[in-house]
Amino acid sequence: xxxxxxxxxxxxxxxxxxxxxxxxxxxxxxxxxxxxxxxxxxxxxxxxxxxxxxxxxxxxxxxxxxxxxxxxxxxxxxxxxxxxxxxxxxxxxxxxxxxxxxxxxxxxxxxxxxxxxxxxxxxxxxxxxxxxxxxxxxxxxxxxxxxxxxxxxxxxxxxxxxxxxxxxxxxxxxxxxxxxxxxxxxxxxxxxxxxxxxxxxxxxxxxxxxxxxxxxxxxxxxxxxxxxxxxxxxxxxxxxxxxxxxxxxxxxxxxxxxxxxxxxxxxxxxxxxxxxxxxxxxxxxxxxxxxxxxxxxxxxxxxxxxxxxxxxxxxxxxxxxxxxxxxxxxxxxxxxxxxxxxxxxxxxxxxxxxxxxxxxxxxxxxxxxxxxxxxxxxxxxxxxxxxxxxxxxxxxxxxxxxxxxxxxxxxxxxxxxxxxxxxxxxxxxxxxxxxxxxxxxxxxxxxxxxxxxxxxxxxxxxxxxxxxxxxxxxxxxxxxxxxxxxxxxxxxxxxxxxxxxxxxxxxxxxxxxxxxxxxxxxxxxxxxxxxxxxxxxxxxxxxxxxxxxxxxxxxxxxxxxxxxxxxxxxxxxxxxxxxxxxxxxxxxxxxxxxxxxxxxxxxxxxxxxxxxxxxxxxxxxxxxxxxxxxxxxxxxxxxxxxxxxxxxxxxxxxxxxxxxxxxxxxxxxxxxxxxxxxxxxxxxxxxxxxxxxxxxxxxxxxxxxxxxxxxxxxxxxxxxxxxxxxxxxxxxxxxxxxxxxxxxxxxxxxxxxxxxxxxxxxxxxxxxxxxxxxxxxxxxxxxxxxxxxxxxxxxxxxxxxxxxxxxxxxxxxxxxxxxxxxxxxxxxxxxxxxxxxxxxxxxxxxxxxxxxxxxxxxxxxxxxxxxxxxxxxxxxxxxxxxxxxxxxxxxxxxxxxxxxxxxxxxxxxxxxxxxxxxxxxxxxxxxx
Ligand code: ANZ
Numbered sequence: 021x022x023x024x025x026x027x028x029x030x031x032x033x034x035x036x037x038x039x040x041x042x043x044x045x046x047x048x049x050x051x052x053x054x055x056x057x058x059x060x061x062x063x064x065x066x067x068x069x070x071x072x073x074x075x076x077x078x079x080x081x082x083x084x085x086x087x088x089x090x091x092x093x094x095x096x097x098x099x100x101x102x103x104x105x106x107x108x109x110x111x112x113x114x115x116x117x118x119x120x121x122x123x124x125x126x127x128x129x130x131x132x133x134x135x136x137x138x139x140x141x142x143x144x145x146x147x148x149x150x151x152x153x154x155x156x157x158x159x160x161x162x163x164x165x166x167x168x169x170x171x172x173x174x175x176x177x178x179x180x181x182x183x184x185x186x187x188x189x190x191x192x193x194x195x196x197x198x199x200x201x202x203x204x205x206x207x208x209x210x211x212x213x214x215x216x217x218x219x220x221x222x223x224x225x226x227x228x229x230x231x232x233x234x235x236x237x238x239x240x241x242x243x244x245x246x247x248x249x250x251x252x253x254x255x256x257x258x259x260x261x262x263x264x265x266x267x268x269x270x271x272x273x274x275x276x277x278x279x280x281x282x283x284x285x286x287x288x289x290x291x292x293x294x295x296x297x298x299x300x301x302x303x304x305x306x307x308x309x310x311x312x313x314x315x316x317x318x319x320x321x322x323x324x325x326x327x328x329x330x331x332x333x334x335x336x337x338x339x340x341x342x343x344x345x346x347x348x349x350x351x352x353x354x355x356x357x358x359x360x361x362x363x364x365x366x367x368x369x370x371x372x373x374x375x376x377x378x379x380x381x382x383x384x385x386x387x388x389x390x391x392x393x394x395x396x397x398x399x400x401x402x403x404x405x406x407x408x409x410x411x412x413x414x415x416x417x418x419x420x421x422x423x424x425x426x427x428x429x430x431x432x433x434x435x436x437x438x439x440x441x442x443x444x445x446x447x448x449x450x451x452x453x454x455x456x457x458x459x460x461x462x463x464x465x466x467x468x469x470x471x472x473x474x475x476x477x478x479x480x481x482x483x484x485x486x487x488x489x490x491x492x493x494x495x496x497x498x499x500x501x502x503x504x505x506x507x508x509x510x511x512x513x514x515x516x517x518x519x520x521x522x523x524x525x526x527x528x529x530x531x532x533x534x535x536x537x538x539x540x541x542x543x544x545x546x547x548x549x550x551x552x553x554x555x556x557x558x559x560x561x562x563x564x565x566x567x568x569x570x571x572x573x574x575x576x577x578x579x580x581x582x583x584x585x586x587x588x589x590x591x592x593x594x595x596x597x598x599x600x601x602x603x604x605x606x607x608x609x610x611x612x613x614x615x616x617x618x619x620x621x622x623x624x625x626x627x628x629x630x631x632x633x634x635x636x637x638x639x640x641x642x643x644x645x646x647x648x649x650x651x652x653x654x655x656x657x658x659x660x661x662x663x664x665x666x667x668x669x670x671x672x673x674x675x676x677x678x679x680x681x682x683x684x685x686x687x688x689x690x691x692x693x694x695x696x697x698x699x700x701x702x703x704x705x706x707x708x709x710x711x712x713x714x715x716x717x718x719x720x721x722x723x724x725x726x727x728x729x730x731x732x733x734x735x736x737x738x739x740x741x742x743x744x745x746x747x748x749x750x751x752x753x754x755x756x757x758x759x760x761x762x763x764x765x766x767x768x769x770x771x772x773x774x775x776x777x778x779x780x781x782x783x784x785x786x787x788x789x790x791x792x793x794x795x796x797x798x799x800x801x802x803x804x805x806x807x808x809x810x811x812x813x814x815x816x817x818x819x820x821x822x823x824x825x826x827x828x829x830x831x832x833x834x835x836x837x838x839x840x841x842x843x844x845x846x847x848x849x850x851x852x853x854x855x856x857x858x859x860x861x862x863x864x865x866x867x868x869x870x871x872x873x874x875x876x877x878x879x880x881x882x883x884x885x886x887x888x889x890x891x892x893x894x895x896x897x898x899x900x901x902x903x904x905x906x907x908x909x910x911x912x913x914x915x916x917x918x919x920x921x922x923x924x925x926x927x928x929x930x931x932x933x934x935x936x937x938x939x940x941x942x943x944x945x946x947x948x
Contacts, residue, residue, distance in 0.1 A: 021781055021785045022777075022785070023773060023774050023776075023777035023857065025740065025741020025742065025743060025744065025773075025856065025857070026738070026741065028856055028857070028859075028860045029133075029135065029737075029741055029742050029743070029856040032135070032855070032856050032859045032860065033132060033133070033135060033856075035859075035870075036137075036870070036872070037140075039870065041137070041870050041872055041873065042094070042137045042138060042139050042872075043139055043141060044091060044092060044093050044094070044139045044142070045091065046581070046582065046593075046594050046597060046598075047593075047597060048091040050089055050090055050091040051089075051090050051091070052090065052091050052092075052093065052597060052598055052599070053082075053085040053090040053091070053092045053093070053602050053603075054092075054093040054094075054598050054599070054600070054601045054602045054603075055078050055081050055082045055085065055092065055093070055094050055601070055602060055603045055604075055605075056078070056093075056094070056095070056577055056580070056601045056603070056604050056605070056637075057074055057075050057078050057096065057604075057605050057606065058074070058604070058605070058606025058607065058610060058614070059096065059097045059098055059099050059144075059573070059576060060098060060099065060127065061098070061099045061100070061102050061104075062098045062099075062100055062120060062123035062124045062126075062127045063104055063123060064104065064108070064119065064123055065725055065730075066123075066126050066127065066130055066732070067127060067130045067131070067732070067733055068723055068730045068731060068732060068733070069646055069723075069731045069732070069733050069736065069745075069749070069761055070645055070646035070647075070723050070761075071733075072131075072134055072733055072745075072749060073643050073644075073646055073749050073755070074605040074606060074607070074641075074643040074755075075096075075131070075134070075136060075605075076134070076746050076749050076750060076818075077605055077641070077643065077750070077755050077816070077818050078094065078603065078605045079094070079135075079136045079137055079746075079852070080746075080750070080813065080818060080852040080853055081603055081813065081816075081852075082094035082137055082852075083137055083851060083852035083855065083872060084813050084852045084876060086137070086872065086873070087848065087851065087852070087872070087873070087874060087875055087876035088875070088876045089875070093139070093142075093580065093581070093598055094137055094138055094139065095138055095139055095142040095143065095144075095580040095583075096131065096136070096138040096140070096143060097142075097143050097144035097145060097146075097576060097580070098124050098127065098143075098144070098145045098146065098147075099146050099569070099572060099573050099576075100120050100124065100145045100146050100147040100148075101146050101147045101152075101507050101508045101509065101569060101572060102507065102569055103505070103507075103569075105119045105120050105123075105507055106505060106506055106507040106538055109506070109507070109538040110537075110538045110539050113537070115534070116506070116507040116538070117147070120145075120147055124145065130733060130734060133733070133734065133737050133742055134733060134737070134742050134745065134746065135742045135743070135746070135855050135856055137855070137872065141583075141584075142580045142583040143583065144576050144579045144580060144583055146509075146571075146572030146573065146576065147507070147572075149529040149531050150529075150586065151572065151579065152509040152529055152572065153528045153529035154575075154579065154588075154589035155509050155567065155571050155572050155575070156509060156510070156511075156512040156528050156529055156530060157512075157525065157528055157589060158575060158589065158621065158625070159226065159509075159511065159512060159567070159571070160512060160522050160525065160528075161624075161625075161628060161630070162174075162224075162225045162226045162270065162624060163224050163225070163226045163513075163522060164176060164177050164224070164522070165177060165224070165225045165624070165627075165628060166180050166194050166195075166196070166223040166224060166225060167194055167195035167225060167271060167274035167275075168192075168193070168194060169193040169194060169195060169274075170193050172277075172278065173627040174225060174274075174624050174627035174628055175627070175628075176628070177220055177223070177224065180192070180194075180220065180223060181216075181220070184203075184205065184208045184216075184219075185205060185208060185209065186205055187204075187205055188202070188203050188204035188205045188206075188207060188208055189202060189203055189208075190202060190204070194223055195225075195271050195273065195274035196222045196223045197222040197223075197227070197229070199222075200219075200222040200223070201219070203219070214517070214519070217519060218519065221519070221520075225270065225271045225274065225624070226268055226269065226270050226271070226501060227268070227269055227271070228266055228267070228268055228269075228520060229266070229267065229269050229498075230264045230265065230266055230267075231264065231265065231267045231269060231500055232262050232263070232264055232340070232406070232407075233262070233263055233264075233265050233267065233500070234247070234248045234260050234261075234262065234263075235260065235261050235262070235263035235265065236253045236258050236259070236260045236261075237258070237259070237261070237544065238253070238256065238258035238259070239253060239255070239256060239258060239540075241504040241505070241540055241546075242265065242502075242503070242504050243260060248260050251365050251366060259365075260365070261364070261365055262364045262365055262366070267500050267501070267502040267565070268500070268501040268502045268511060268563075268565065269498040269499060269500050269501055270498060270499045270501050270620070271498050272496065272498055272499045272616075272617070272620045273494060273496055273497065273498050275620050275623055275624075276300050276302070276494040276496050277302075278623055278634075279296070279300055279496075279616065279619055279620065279623070280296075280297060280300045280302055282619075282623075282634070282635055283296055283297065285635070286635060286637070286638065286639075286640070287638055287639040287640070288637075288639070288640040289640070289642065292608070292611050292615075292640065292642065295611045295612055296611070296612060296615070296616060298495075299495070299496065299612040299616065300494055300495065300496045300616075301493075301494055301495025301496060302492060302493075302494055302495075303324050303492070303493050303494075303495070304324065304490075304492055305322055305323050305324035305325075305326070305409075305490075305491055305492075305493060306322075306323060306324075306326040306475075306478070306479045306482060306488055306489065306490050306491055307320050307321070307322050307409075307410060307488045307489055307491045308320065308321055308323065308326060308329070308390065308414070308482055308487060308488035309390060309487045309488055310335055310387035310388060310389065310390065310396075310412075310414070311387065311388045311390070312347070312385060312386070312387045312388075312398070313386070313388070314346075314347060314385045314386070315343060315346060315347065315385075318487075319335065319337070319343070319387060319398075319410075319412050320410045320412060320488070321335065321409075321410060321412040321413055321414045322408075322409030322410045322412070322413075322491060322493060323413070323414055324475075325416065325419060325420075325471075325475065326475055326478040326479055326482065326488075327437075327466050327469075327471060327474035327475045327477075327478050328416040328418070328419045328420075328437050329389065329390075329391045329414065329416075329478065330391060330392060330435070330436075330437050330466075331416040331417070331418040331419055331435050331436060331437035332389050332394075332396060332414045332415060332416055332435070333396060333415060333416070333417055333427060333432050333433045333434065333435045334396050334397045334398070334399055334415040334427070334432050335387045335396055335397070335398045335399070335412060335413070335414060335415065336380065336398070336399045336400065336401045336403075336404050336412070336413050336415050336426070337383075337398065337399070337400050337401075337404060337411060337412050338400075338402070338404040338405055338406040338411040338412075339359065339360045339363035339364060339400055339401075339402050339404075339406070340360075340364075340406035340411065341400070341406065341411050341412070344356060344360060344383065344400055347383040347384075347385040347398060348383045348384060348385070349383065349384030349385060351384060352381070352382060352383055352384035355381050355382075356381045356382075356383055356400060358381075359379070359380070359381035359400060360381075360400065362379075363379070363400075363402035366402060378401075378425050378426055378429040378430075379401065379402060380399050380400060380401030380402075380403075380426065380430065381399065381400050381401075382397055382398075382399050382430075383397075383398045383399065383400060385397075385398045386398060390482075390485075390487045397432070399415075399426075399430075401426060403422055403426070407497060408493070408495065409493055415427065415432070416437070417432065417433075417434040417435075418434050418435060418436055418437050419437055466478060499570075499617065499620075500568075501567060501568060501571070502565035502566075502567075502568075503546075503565055503566050503567065503568050503569075504540060504546040504547075504565055505546065505547065505565075505566050506532070506535065506538045506546075506547035506548065506566065507532075507538070507566070508566030508567050508568065508569070508571070509566055509567040509571055509572065510530045510531070510532055510548070510562065510563070510566055510567075511562075511563040511565060511566065511567060512528060512529075512530045512563075513562065513563040514555070514556035514560040514561060514562050514563070515560060515561050515562075515563070516560050520563070521560075523556055530562070532548075532566075533548065533551035533554045534551070535547060535548070535550040535551050536550065537550065545564060546564045546565050546566070548562070548564040548565075548566070549564050570613060570614055570617045573614055573617075573618070574614070574617045574618045574620070574621040575589070575618070575621050575622075575625070577601055577604075577618070577636055577637075578590045578595060578625075578631065578636075581594040581595050581597075581598045582594040582595070589630075590631075592630070592631070592632070595630075595631045595632065595633075596631075596632050599632070599633050600633050600635055600636060600637065600638040601636060601637045601638060601639075602638055602639060603638075603639050603640075603641065604636075604637040604638075604639065604640045604641070605640075605641045605642075605643060606640075606642065606643070607642060607643065607645070608642045611642075615637070615640075618636045618637070619635065619636060622634055622635060622636040641755065641756070641816055642756060643755050643756065644754075644755065644756055644757040644758035644759060645722070645723075645758040646723060646749075646752070646758070646759065646760070646761050647720050647721060647722060647723055647758060647759065647760045647761065648680075648720070648721060648722065648723035648724065648727055648729030648730065648731070648760070648761060649680065649718050649719070649720055649729060649760050649761060649762060650677055650680065650718065650719050650720075650721055650727050650728065650729040651677070651678050651679075651680050651682075651683040651687070651689075651716040651717070651718060651728075651729070652665070652675040652676065652677055652678070652716060652717040652718070652719060653665070653675070653676050653678050653689055653694070653714070653716050653717075654667060654673040654674070654675055654676075654717065655673060655674050655675075655676050656669070656671055656672075656673055656674075657671070657672040657673065657674055659705075660700075660701070660703060660704050660705060661704070661705040661706070661707060662676075662689075662704055662705070662706050662707070662714060663706075663707045664706075664707060664708050664709040664713065664714045664715040665687075665715040665716055665717040666715065669707065675717065677727055677728050677729075678694060678697070678716065678728060679697060679728040680728060680729050680731070682694050682697060683716050685763065685764060687715055687716045687717075687718060688713045688714060688715060688716070689713075689714040689715075689716050691704075691706055691714055720760040723761065731761050731763075733745055736748075736766070740766060740769075740770045741770075741773075741856070741857075742856060743773060743853075743854035743855070743856050743857050744766065744769050744770045744773060746853060746854060746855075747769045747772070747773075747822055747825075747853055747854060748765065748766050748769045750818040750819050750821075750822050750853065751765065751769055751819055751822040751823075752765075752819065753819055754817065754818075754819055755816065755817075755818050755819070768826075769822075772825070772826050772829060773854065773857055775829050775830070775833060776829050776850075776857065777857070777861075778833075779829065779832055779833065779837070779838055779843055780838070780843065780861050780864070787864065788838045789838055789839070789840045789843065789865065790838055790839055790840065791839070791840050791841070792839050793839075793841065794837070794839050794841050794842050795835070796883070796887065797835060798832070798835055798837050798839065798842050799842070799883040800883050800884065801828055801831045801832055801835070801837075801842070802828070802842050802845060802846060802877075802883070803879045803880055803883040803884055804879075804883075804884055805824050805825070805827075805828040805846070805849065806845070806849055806877045806878065806879040807879040807884065808820070808821065808824040809821040809824055809825070809849055810876075810878075810879065812824070813852075821853065822853070825849075825850055825853070828846065832846075840865070843861075844862075844865060845877040847861055847862050847865075847871060848871060848874055848875070848876060848877050849876070849877050851871045851872060851874075855871075855872060858871050859871050859872065862874075886907070887906060887907055887908075888904050888905060888906050888907060889904070889905060889907055889941050890902050890903070890904045891903045891904075891905055891914070891918075891942075891943060891944050892943050892944070893918060893921075893924055893943075893944045893946065894943060894944070894945050894946065895924065895927040895928060895946045895947075895948065896946075896947060896948060900923070900924070900927045901921070901923045901924060901927070903917070903918060903921060903924075903944070905917055907941070911938040911940060914938045914940070914944065915936045915938050915944070918936070918938075918944045918946065919933065919936070919946075924946065928946065928948045929948070931948045932948070933946050933947065933948055934947045934948055935947040
């Protein structure tokens with residue numbers, strides 16, 4: 021019997037399914053192991069060979085751990101809310117649920133063919149009401165909580181009410197709105213229910229607030245920063261405005277410190293942790309006040325370099341700053357207003373990244389530098405962000421590059437940061453302290469210090485004089501939670517007299533209503549405004565925005581633990597048992613978004629006692645991308661003629677991408693198929709190479725439909741089988757690296773499996789396993805492979821075991837080893853990588869139970885001990901052959917064995933040796 025993957029793979033996939041081999045119980049005496057893939061968005065294009073890279077690696081680990089006796093949780097599901105399905109719905113009128121269901125079916129079918137060991141009974145789909153019911157429930161818990169900064173944890177709002185009743189809010193340290201008023205216990209008790217409710221809204225961990233968003237009137241929606249380019253929508257090129265809109269936000273900033281500190285205990289790459297640290301962006305600095313006579317009060321700037329305060333030559337405000345109106349003098353007003361209007365339309369990202377374009381406007385007003393009493397002009401410029409620090413920057417052109425560009429552009433003075441003791445002409449040290457202002461007017465008290473000490477001293481001074489305070493700032497912003505879209509979770513809130521209320525828990529899920537078109541209304545309201553009569557109790561309007569894409573994916577790892585539960589999001593006993601994910605595999609594109617939001621929600625659920633751990637993903641592995649290998653044909657400019665590559669002409673050519681299925685492994689184009697491919701090439705002419713063929717150029721780039729370089733795993737499986745696909749994807753190289761899909765090596769992998777098959781079946785297709793006792797050499801091949809493969813999987817090196825398997829099969833082949841005692845454990849060792857062929861041969865050996873629940877082999881050092889040495893044999897000074905000899909031979913015995921060897925004798929031409937020198941464990945030298 022030949023090895024025919026097509027005839028065995030499907031059979032075993034059905035068998036595993038029917039026998040529930042991968043069904044995972046929630047309680048077990050075995051130790052647990054949770055290995056998870058980032059679940060896919062089920063796009064219409066289906067899987068390409070890049071997607072399974074991480075899934076194969078995680079499946080190998082899952083199988084390996086299962087065979088080692090762990091109770092392994094290895095689920096799969098779908099992140100099934102999202103834009104493409106909605107866009108398709110807008111274009112075609114088809115309900116996104118239908119497209120989504122079709123796409124999920126395709127994905128499941130494709131995944132099924134690769135032979136993954138998922139427990140499908142735990143599947144989740146974020147767009148299913150049974151799932152998003154609990155996403156809504158979590159939203160409600162967040163709404164129902166506040167963050168106690170003393171206890172550093174989220175607590176129920178009811179506990180806050182108890183505190184207010186006893187002591188008002190004077191002593192409460194909470195993450196809350198800046199404009200939260202102060203009140204006493206008796207004030208509180210005097211307020212009516214509505215007023216109390218309104219005050220509590222300042223504290224809730226999810227809240228409605230005006231936030232500045234990218235609003236595109238033509239598309240009728242808010243766009244993410246990366247969907248806006250130079251003030252226009254990336255799609256359609258419509259103008260985008262910065263607009264304040266009421267949006268739900270989540271107070272993730274309350275968790276900034278914990279999100280930062282707890283990174284330390286995670287087994288993630290340093291690069292990834294650094295990305296999260298930068299995103300959280302903790303900076304130590306100081307707030308300092310600059311009096312503004314025109315205002316009658318001070319403006320506060322945030323700086324990390326208070327030590328440079330003597331070099332301040334201007335103050336600059338963010339265009340959104342509310343005092344600009346009051347500050348602008350009548351002569352400057354028009355210019356300032358025009359500037360503010362212009363700046364408003366640039367997104368935050370543009371403002372930060374396009375630092376080279378200097379722009380700004382002078383308000384006409386002045387501030388006083390508290391350290392030296394100097395008067396400095398106040399400007400408005402959009403390099404200052406409204407949402408960071410205080411929205412006011414002290415400009416120090418002598419020290420800061422952006423400030424330098426700004427000052428140079430507008431001709432503002434570049435004041436040196438004094439680094440010498442200031443003296444007058446006669447050499448007298450200048451006054452240090454002004455009685456009149458009570459402040460330093462000129463000082464050398466920072467000079468000669470290293471920057472950190474100078475900062476410390478200046479902050480101490482500022483605090484002592486009561487003109488500012490030390491301040492820690494985070495770059496992290498609260499997370500906007502509203503989307504003006506249809507295909508997302510409805511926010512489980514209704515409005516009564518303008519205030520948001522939660523719909524009762526027993527009425528969840530609040531399901532998406534059907535609407536007749538999936539776009540915003542004419543007056544810019546979200547699509548859900550089209551749902552007529554969609555009101556709570558028939559009268560109170562529901563929230564019309566839906567949740568963002570990250571809502572459902574922030575907690576799905578918990579749902580897998582108890583996916584069918586309709587009483588709670590997941591039973592505490594189940595989450596206690598499974599705890600954090602032990603190994604999480606996915607792409608780096610989620611480094612900050614998804615991974616930060618999931619950590620936030622886990623910490624929140626932990627604080628509220630719903631789960632017993634606060635980090636979701638203990639160990640993380642980022643897989644690289646598989647790139648496509650595009651094919652280019654070279655077309656003569658202005659002609660429908662194609663020239664073979666390497667180019668046979670000096671004429672100017674234009675490279676044209678062609679579908680890779682039209683090009684063979686030797687980069688030659690199927691010209692007939694090419695003519696058929698596109699009508700415009702029907703009459704194409706070709707200038708072939710000397711062999712009459714048309715060569716193509718190959719380039720490595722992103723795998724994408726638009727580049728015609730997509731390789732579908734289904735095709736690879738149809739040709740070679742899933743086991744070859746699995747081994748080959750791992751064989752391509754270290755999992756973390758990106759690498760091109762290069763089909764040239766795939767035959768080698770396929771051949772390896774055929775060779776393996778031949779160890780069991782002879783050329784006459786007869787079963788040839790024997791129960792003879794293995795030789796030491798055979799044992800050694802087996803055990804060194806077990807050792808190598810086990811150690812490599814442990815350190816997540818998935819490519820190196822593939823070569824170890826290949827070497828072992830070659831060696832066993834050379835040894836003509838057909839012994840059950842060797843080949844049986846070898847199958848067990850290979851099973852995680854090649855689950856089908858190993859299951860087939862295992863069954864042929866007579867096993868009744870699946871190989872995938874058999875134990876993983878353990879190596880025995882006894883077989884690995886070196887008992888021989890491979891001697892190089894040199895004859896008349898030239899290395900001629902190698903001899904493997906037992907280590908316990910005496911030099912005389914070694915000489916005897918060498919001289920008896922046939923190859924050696926041949927090189928000696930059967931002459932008597934003049935001299936033989938044996939260096940034990942080194943070399944044998946023969947002179948004739
Ligand atoms: C004076 C100065 C001198 C500054 C110097 C830096 C270097 P990080 O580290 O990111 O926290 N800044 C403050 N608020 C800002 C805002 N809303 N928009 C843009 N820039 C702002 O950066 C803090 C520094 O960024 C602050 O320290 C301030 O410039 C600027 F040699 O003050 B610095």
